[in-house]
Amino acid sequence: MPEEDRRFIRATNAEAREIKRRALMKAALASFVERGYDRTTVSAVTKAAGESVGTFYLYFENKLQVYRSLYREALEMLRRHLEEAMRKPHPTVTGEVRALALSYLEFSREKRDYYLILSSQHLGQQDFINDGFLKDRLDTEALALLKMIDRILRRGIDGGEFRRHDTWKTTMIFWGMMDGLLLLNERSNLALSNSGLEDLVLYSVDLCLRGISIS
Amino acid sequence: MPEEDRRFIRATNAEAREIKRRALMKAALASFVERGYDRTTVSAVTKAAGESVGTFYLYFENKLQVYRSLYREALEMLRRHLEEAMRKPHPTVTGEVRALALSYLEFSREKRDYYLILSSQHLGQQDFINDGFLKDRLDTEALALLKMIDRILRRGIDGGEFRRHDTWKTTMIFWGMMDGLLLLNERSNLALSNSGLEDLVLYSVDLCLRGISIS
Amino acid sequence: MPEEDRRFIRATNAEAREIKRRALMKAALASFVERGYDRTTVSAVTKAAGESVGTFYLYFENKLQVYRSLYREALEMLRRHLEEAMRKPHPTVTGEVRALALSYLEFSREKRDYYLILSSQHLGQQDFINDGFLKDRLDTEALALLKMIDRILRRGIDGGEFRRHDTWKTTMIFWGMMDGLLLLNERSNLALSNSGLEDLVLYSVDLCLRGISIS
Amino acid sequence: MPEEDRRFIRATNAEAREIKRRALMKAALASFVERGYDRTTVSAVTKAAGESVGTFYLYFENKLQVYRSLYREALEMLRRHLEEAMRKPHPTVTGEVRALALSYLEFSREKRDYYLILSSQHLGQQDFINDGFLKDRLDTEALALLKMIDRILRRGIDGGEFRRHDTWKTTMIFWGMMDGLLLLNERSNLALSNSGLEDLVLYSVDLCLRGISIS
DNA sequence: CATGAATGAGTATTCATTCAT
DNA sequence: AATGAATGAATACTCATTCAT
Secondary structure (H helix, E strand, O other), X not given: OOHHHOOOOOOOOHHHHHHHHHHHHHHHHHHHHHHOOOOOOHHHHHHHHOOOHHHHHHHOOOHHHHHHHHHHHHHHHHHHHHHHHHHOOXXXXXXXHHHHHXXXXXXXXXXXXXXXXXXXXXXXXXXXXXXXXXXXXXXXXXXXHHHHHHHXXXXXXXXXXXXXXXXXXXXXXXXXXXXXXXXXXXXXXXXXXXXXXXXXXXXXXXXXXXXXXXX | OOHHHOOOXXXXXXXXXXXXXXXXXXXXXXXXXXXXXXXXXXXXXXXXXXXXXXXXXXXXXXXXXXXXXXXXXXXXXXXXXXXXXXXXXXXXXXXXXXXXXXXXXXXXXXXXXXXXXXXXXXXXXXXXXXXXXXXXXXXXXXXXXXXXXXXXXHHHHHOOOEOOOOHHHHHHHHHHHHHHHHHHHHHOOOOOOHHHHHHHHHHHHHHHHHHHEOO | OOHHHOOOOXXXXXXXHHHHHHHHHHHHHHHHHHHOOOOOOHHHHHHHHOOOXXXXXXXXXXXXXXXXXXXXXXXXXXXXXXXXXXXXXXXXXXXXXXXXXXXXXHHHHHOHHHHHHHHHHHHHHOOXXXXXXXXXXXXHHHHHHHHHHHHHXXXXXXXXXXXXXXXXXXXXXXXXXXXXXXHHHHHOOXXXXXXXXXXXXXXXXXXXXXXXXXX | OXXXXXXXXXXXXXXXXXXXXXXXXXXXXXXXXXXXXXXXXXXXXXXHHOOOHHHHHHHOOOHHHHHHHHHHHHHHHHHHHHHHHHHOOOOOHHHHHHHHHHHHHHHHHHOHHHHXXXXXXXXXXXXXXXXXXXXXXXXXXXXXXXXXXXXXXXXXXXXXXXXXXXXXXXXXXXXXXXHHHHHHHHHOOOOOOHHHHHHHHXXXXXXXXXXXXXX
């Protein structure tokens, strides 16, 4: 049978299955981000992925499970992205914090959809979407991130770069500030140019760091 | 039909109409915040408000319009709340900024539902929810708020409290930071105690102000 | 607006509502009997009843509930039908039993659909269809019917018509026999003419009664 | 593909084929009886039989055909079971009829699933399930069974055990009665103990026979 | 003005059957 | 022969909105 007569590709091995799964998740992600959970229809997702409805249910238990898979994945990606940035050596702790901030900014741009899934999380009050598992996961990951920042700040104190202070508070402020700025940028038409946002982020970091810096 | 058979009150004057309208909006707000827009049903809202479905459509064009009305209202309330805080005289500009921050915090607690409507706005990328009108309004109000902060900062410079710097950037950072902290508090189980949050907010303000303060 | 432009009738009072409800139940009954529970679609039922799908759910919680309602109703109708037959005075107990048998036969003909709903009950092993409530109801009603027969037989003994024997056993045999004959008639193409079945039923009653009659 | 990678057994000869076929039918029977025709899924049947979906369609045209095969088989089994009982010599015709009744009872217990398939047949008004072929078959077999009983009764008359009467009617009554009692037992919670049912069956036979016996 | 019955398009999910491997 | 991935039609149920009363 000529290749072009084929209506669909049979995923017979693990790899092929994974490709289809990814295609479906990708389409789902795009829709969740563009239209939100409830307005995302399974049928539209499959159409976008070039699969049939039935196929969707071959790969996912139901609509909610894809959402959760995506959420978990986003969380994981963010963690990896930030860890990556931390791996490089930095002469000063100040530089390290700046790098972390830029890395988050980068993530929000390079993996915009994943970032949006994560940031829409307060939509997550809607507890139908967040079972205990996801909540725990979220807390664990978020906590890990915050602790990472906290450790950096402590190092700054130990190294004499920062004055002695409540690092945990500063950590939360850093994180909240970053989130807040990205959100502000995201939602408002006041939206800044790319370089503008980068500028702003660095400026904010400097502002805060100055507040805790020695001399 | 004899008067005593009527189960409902006929709103013949503006005041009575307004009461019904408020009841419906209140019920809608509660549901939007608890269940989200899509999972809020008109029928449930009217039931909660003790009105009939038909009545709903007498007072609102459709479901979306109530949402928009609530959003506008929330925006307006926030503006008034902050303006109120600004009306009192403050010996130092630093104190004024602190008061502003605390006022926002207060709003997020006293008018929690309205605050949540505003903060879920990034859900609002979903453009079905944001027509041009709402977007303009949002921008106008948000801009007004930001400008208010900017003015305060400029006054701080003029009065010699702050060093000369890009106040607009600082403004955005202030706003983003506040939003970010409230969000962080809202979404995470790490949630702080009441006094803890207040503390954190003041701490963050101080941190930033120290960054722009003279001496 | 001229009468013929009306798309539907608004059931505003209890009576009108009842009429619609009946129409839906009737259509559902016909379909359940003809096609079985699973192959009965709500949409087909509503179409047959001249109503819309939504209307169906205005009158019934779901498909299963209509089925249960019909089942309950059928049970109730059968009981009333047989009681009616028993109300008339009968010179002999033998005559009374014959009348009862004929009454059941009559029911199976006059209310064929209801009879079929009842008789398909062993389909009811499928416990999804029979909740505790229905089962209890069924047992109660069935027991009442059987007891009714038992009482008659006892009266026959007391009156000297029948010899002393285990009336409960005979009762079960009577009932089983009737059911069995109607079923045999229903399912086989051997099907008897109307008068043939009547004949057979009376013959079977006589046969059994002779077995317990004195002399 | 190397031999050892094969997870399945290739049925290359008639015997191996028959084994697979039986496994599928057995699983199907269990499901039909437990869940009913419509709620039986091909996929569940194959899973239970340890075969793949595709294999199912290798052995059966479709779902309906298995059902029909099972039905035919059940009919055949019942006939053989009863014939078996008739093969033994019986001193009296009365004893023979009793033996026949007990044999049917035995069948309903030993081959419960097959018995249930047969007895749910009035579900079979649903003509999707009964094509002409099955109907004819049913009639032929049923008729054969009935004729067998009829012959016994005639022999009873000829032998002077029973009085002269319409044996065909009695035959139908016998059959209906048996079916009715088993059904009554099956569906009601009033359900009798094992010995109770046996008792009842024999009692019913005696009752009827007394009605046609010569003094 | 107020009501709530009626509508029917819309959506998640299932499952018999096919067919490339 | 055997497999099981893929298909998509089918179906129960929901809900925003209308409009006769």
